[in-house]
Amino acid sequence: MIKINQLNKEFESRVRLGIMSVLMVNDWVDFSEMKGLLEITDGNLASHSNALEKAGYIEIKKEFVGKKPKTSYRVTQSGRKAFSDHLDALEKLIGR
Template sequence: MKNPIGALNKIFDSRIRLGVMSVLIVNDSVSFNDLKQLLELTDGNLASHLNTLEQAEFIKMHKAFIGRKTNTTYTLTDLGRQTFKAHLDALEKMIKGI
């Protein structure tokens, strides 16, 4: 039997990155402020985890202006969606003991 732990992605070991991906997989895009509020994080803490996900090319940042204020939103990339789903599948197999 193959060890299901090997199919887990180390990037998602962090509960914050797991939370970000969970929010983004069910939403087309989410603003920085909404993520911060949903996950109850500080700006700096969230920014560092978003940077990690962005460097791995799992999420994409979009900046726009609403009036004179910047609005930063995040979306999943195709790679991020596929990788996260594979991670969730591996977790499910571990739980079910497959």
């Protein structure tokens, strides 16, 4: 039987759950697209994406396109595994 403390605390936030869900089905997603999909502020996206990067779950790429900065995100292999494990644990917790 699965216990609630077996869920990954990094994914407790609605925003982090959203970021990971988007990245699990897309290769690279840029800042503006992610912000629009999740309907969150710049600061909210920046702080949650930085936390996921620090945990090793996502990669953040910063570059210039012309003279404009561009930030993009993608899930790492360890992030993909951790998120899949989290979803499996959730399913077991609700009895599926």
